[in-house]
Amino acid sequence: MPFSKGVDNRFELHEAYLNAQLVRLLKTIGFDRHYVRAEGPYLFDEAGDKYLDCLSGYGVFTMGRNHPKIKKALVEALAADLPSMVQMDCSLLAGQLAEKLVSYLPSDLNKVFFCNSGTEAVEAVIKFARAATGRPKIIYCDHAFHGLTCGALSLNGDEIFRDGFGPFLGGCEAVSFNNLEALERALQGKDAACFVVEPIQGKGVNLPDENYFSEVRRLCDRYGTLLCMDEVQTGLGRTGKFLAGDHWGVEPDLVTLAKALSGGFIPVGAVVAKKWIFAKVFDRMDKAVVHGSTFGKNSLAMTAGLAALEVMKEENLIAQSAENGQKIKEGLERRIGKYECVREVRGLGMMLGIEFGPPKSFTLKAGWKLLEKANKGLFCQMITIPLFKKHRILCQVAGHNSYVIKLLPALNLSQNDIAWILDSFEETVAAAHHFPGAIWELGTSLASHAVSARKELRAHDG
Numbered sequence: 001m002p003f004s005k006g007v008d009n010r011f012e013l014h015e016a017y018l019n020a021q022l023v024r025l026l027k028t029i030g031f032d033r034h035y036v037r038a039e040g041p042y043l044f045d046e047a048g049d050k051y052l053d054c055l056s057g058y059g060v061f062t063m064g065r066n067h068p069k070i071k072k073a074l075v076e077a078l079a080a081d082l083p084s085m086v087q088m089d090c091s092l093l094a095g096q097l098a099e100k101l102v103s104y105l106p107s108d109l110n111k112v113f114f115c116n117s118g119t120e121a122v123e124a125v126i127k128f129a130r131a132a133t134g135r136p137k138i139i140y141c142d143h144a145f146h147g148l149t150c151g152a153l154s155l156n157g158d159e160i161f162r163d164g165f166g167p168f169l170g171g172c173e174a175v176s177f178n179n180l181e182a183l184e185r186a187l188q189g190k191d192a193a194c195f196v197v198e199p200i201q202g203k204g205v206n207l208p209d210e211n212y213f214s215e216v217r218r219l220c221d222r223y224g225t226l227l228c229m230d231e232v233q234t235g236l237g238r239t240g241k242f243l244a245g246d247h248w249g250v251e252p253d254l255v256t257l258a259k260a261l262s263g264g265f266i267p268v269g270a271v272v273a274k275k276w277i278f279a280k281v282f283d284r285m286d287k288a289v290v291h292g293s294t295f296g297k298n299s300l301a302m303t304a305g306l307a308a309l310e311v312m313k314e315e316n317l318i319a320q321s322a323e324n325g326q327k328i329k330e331g332l333e334r335r336i337g338k339y340e341c342v343r344e345v346r347g348l349g350m351m352l353g354i355e356f357g358p359p360k361s362f363t364l365k366a367g368w369k370l371l372e373k374a375n376k377g378l379f380c381q382m383i384t385i386p387l388f389k390k391h392r393i394l395c396q397v398a399g400h401n402s403y404v405i406k407l408l409p410a411l412n413l414s415q416n417d418i419a420w421i422l423d424s425f426e427e428t429v430a431a432a433h434h435f436p437g438a439i440w441e442l443g444t445s446l447a448s449h450a451v452s453a454r455k456e457l458r459a460h461d462g
């Protein structure tokens, strides 16, 4: 067996050989479980406890983990001794997956580039857009997340990810999401190759205004700038449509996909673009491999991709996403919307955000202030930790210093799973509105951890 059944010393190993700060974080918030198995939307730890995974590997497992149909396709592909990555060849599987993918998209989005991750897809977009337009500038949004390699990081709207890693790619300009005037100002110089934008921002689950994307399309056309919708997280049914952009009828010039494309089994990414853009990038025979990646188009990723698209269709996952997401959203609004720290439940399909904000009542205000003083957005951790420890729901805060808790579960949750989420949120949010109480004891301990972490940082800097 390629995996060890010996002593499970995962945290010691990571502390010694990988990222020790991650171990420290998990232990501090009590997320240090020994998971041993996963099935559908569930994780199981060594004690046999079952967790409902609403993080889904950052949105990868739209059809749950270890889907039997994709597993079977992969086992068959392995048994077939396929000639993967011949390189001086055209992979049949890549051709088939590209044909399938474009069948879901507007007819002029008909060329596919395969890579291995979301960030690689964004890197490709930067290069393709520059090559296609001959322009240098890339426009992106505040709070955007497009990946963490240097090009994609140059389009990242969150300082914590950027800090210490500059200088970034020249000619990148940030505008506020939903601000059309700012976008037009950035476009006016006619030097922008591309506007790269998430249809729904992952950090914060920020939704576009109803007319935003139709105006974005009009402005990009007016100033000769390409429009790239980064659908790495929102694509492939996550929001209840194949692409989230479909909610607003937007037709981009380029689309990025990754995460769910292989059902979570094999790293994969893709850029789907208009033919003329490809023709500009790969414009001569001696430039046939001017952009690429060794493992792009590998047989296992392509096999998993084909099987995942089949599962998506057969199991009607997009419709399930829309229906289940609506049920969770309405259920949360009904059951926790009345609490004074709950500002809004928002999102589309199975990409949901619950935003919290300062309370009005005197006693809760004191608690909120204590948390805020220690670390902005700490209130959300005070919810996610009991959700995990007591209710075994795994979810995350939607960004640093954020007041939004994000849910990205599998699209095909059962009615029991939905009830599990609603009951757990109701109990936890209700408890967070009793001050003092057990949850606020946790809050105090989180605050003191945050303060000592800041002191440690100051000592380190000084």
Ligand SMILES: Cc1ncc(COP(=O)(O)O)c(C=O)c1O
Pocket (backbone or CB within 6 Å): 058, 117, 118, 119, 120, 122, 145, 146, 147, 148, 198, 202, 230, 231, 232, 233, 234, 258, 259
């Ligand atoms: C919108 C978006 N683009 C790009 C990426 C980067 O993808 P990856 O982590 O596969 O590099 C992410 C990852 O969360 C994302 O949400």
